[in-house]
Amino acid sequence: MRRLIFLLSVFVFHSSVFAQVSNVVKQEAKKQTAYALELCKHLHENPELSFHEFETSARMAKELTDIGFEVSEKFAGNSVVGIYKNGDGPTIFLRTDMDALPIEENTGLPFASKKIVDLDGKQVAVMHACGHDIHMSTWTGTLRTLVALKEHWKGTLMVIAQQAEEYSGGAGQAIEAGLFSKFPTPDYALAYHINPELETGQIGLRGGPVFAGVKTVEITVYGKGGHGAYPQKCIDPIVISSRIVSDLQTIVSRELSPTEPAVVTVGSIHGGTRPNIIPDEVKMQLTLRYFSEETIEKVITSIKRISANAARTSGVPEDKLPFVDVFEVNTPPVLNDDDLSAAVAEFAGEIIGKSNIIETQPEMVGEDFGKYGLTKEDVPICLIWLGSTSPEEMQRLNAAGEAPFPLHSPQLNPDYENTIETGISVMAANVIGLMNK
Ligand SMILES: [Zn+2]
Ligand SMILES: [Zn+2]
CATH class of the missing domain: 3.30.70.360 (Alpha-Beta Plaits)
Known part of the structure; x- marks a missing residue:
């Protein structure tokens, strides 16, 4: 049965109040995008493989400290956990991944990766070909936006910059190390992944299965x-x-x-x-x-x-x-919570317009974010697709009968600035909306 996520309206945060806040969110997100974009270029130029995210995690820890988070570094490997308390309210968990892939970049970008590392005696090139550089900078920009707008929400932000998503090790290791017992158990968990098949300014969303x-x-x-x-x-x-x-x-x-x-x-x-x-x-x-x-x-x-x-x-x-x-190591499906997805559709709709929320189909690829929703704490999760190809580029590709370069392509070339700006404004709006529900 088709899930009617866009017709559900289970949250009572009054929409006219939220419409006012959404303008403030959009303005602040625009301001924070310049900073996040520079961070993204730096991360793109300096990618690190799964379980080797040493400099990347140190940078994420520094970003969190600068914003005012209490930071736990080296949590279950290279993962970094941050807590920001802002009065009584829900705890919302935001995850970014950090790892890059053993791929030789072929984009010709001025900030393209030239990195070569020694992996088990073999020289391999490294590239952020899955957009985790965008995830990290959008995450940082979102947190900066939320702290700048902290008079608009009350609650706790619990965030993780997670190691080894591509190996499906990072989420499981953080959970086994007591993520939800040493830190507060979240009321909601959110994440996003770039999607070259969607345009910037759009998000992809569905309740139920998202990744296999x-x-x-x-x-x-x-x-x-x-x-x-x-x-x-x-x-x-x-x-x-x-x-x-x-x-x-x-x-x-x-x-x-x-x-x-x-x-x-x-x-x-x-x-x-x-x-x-x-x-x-x-x-x-x-x-x-x-x-x-x-x-x-x-x-x-x-x-x-x-x-x-x-x-x-x-x-x-x-x-x-x-x-x-x-094999013991495995990735469970990502199953978006129906009610949380409906709420996200509502809050994101205020930012980008309902017509830019695309109901996507489940994908047969994997993502280890699903693990956060399958612990005994039963945390509702929602993973959002973030459109990353500019409308002009999409038009050009369509006219030429071509498709955007997919994730894991050596030529993956997202529209960095607009992807990040949409990501920050949508994610900040989701958090503020959920904190006020
Ligand atoms: Zn990937
Ligand atoms: Zn990925």
């Missing part, structure tokens, strides 16, 4: 190796693996309901060294995508059954059946 859950699985198929000329004396794990890869395709197409989205992709398969040697084993790596726990449990059960039975068909003994390893 991600699980990684490794299958080791055991056989009996030997000479390629004597297959009758061997059990060939390459043949068994081929059967498994084919049969895995029937999980989504034949075993799940057509209305339940899921992905089973075998992304790597390795076995053997020479044409004339039948190997002892083959390893395969899979990525799985899903939106409900029930679905992922079914998918994993099917993977185990298909793997075991493909091996049995080839005469593999029971104690040598394939080993299916479901």
Whole structure:
């Protein structure tokens, strides 16, 4: 059923009062954008990989200290937590991520990254190709705006500059380290991610699933190796693996309901060294995508059954059946709270106009922000897409039959200034609206 998030009006903060505040928010956001843009260029030029966000986290800590936050550095790695108390009221959690990607930048921007780092003995180029530089500067600009306008709200800001989003490690580690017990438990948690498919001045929003859950699985198929000329004396794990890869395709197409989205992709398969040697084993790596726990449990059960039975068909003994390893580190789906998404639509609508709030479809990529909504504290979360391609560029692309460079592209080139300004004004409006509800 289509969720009618824009028709719900569950918050009682009077809209004419908020309309006045929204003008003040827009003015302050415009003022703070110049500062945030300079910060963004600096961060873009100096990207750091997941778990290596040393200078970036120190800079985020400095920004928070300058604004007046109590700051906890090195929380569960490189993450930085900040608290700003401004009287009695709700606690609102704002998250930014900090990590960049091992990608060689090809944008030609004056502040393009030229950074090369040594990663496990290999020289790799680093680039903010997922917009986390924009997330950090928008986050900083939002907090500066909120503190400048603190007579308009009461409550506590609890914020995190989070390490290792791209590895899906950062959110889980912060939660395990006691984020919601050592610091106040938030009443609401908000975040945003840039989206090149939306124009600047627009946001994408939906209640319910926004990003898919991600699980990684490794299958080791055991056989009996030997000479390629004597297959009758061997059990060939390459043949068994081929059967498994084919049969895995029937999980989504034949075993799940057509209305339940899921992905089973075998992304790597390795076995053997020479044409004339039948190997002892083959390893395969899979990525799985899903939106409900029930679905992922079914998918994993099917993977185990298909793997075991493909091996049995080839005469593999029971104690040598394939080993299916479901990795511990995983990313759950991002499930936006319906009521919070409705409130965000209302407050953001005052800033950018309701027609600029685009109801987006769920994406099969992952984001670890979902973890903050799945703890025992049951915090309502909302992740917003932030349009990052200028309307003029979108028009040019449409006319040429082209698409914007996607996230993780070496040519990702967002409209920095307007993305940041919209992000700051929308996020500040959301916080002030929620603080006053
Ligand atoms: Zn990314
Ligand atoms: Zn990202």
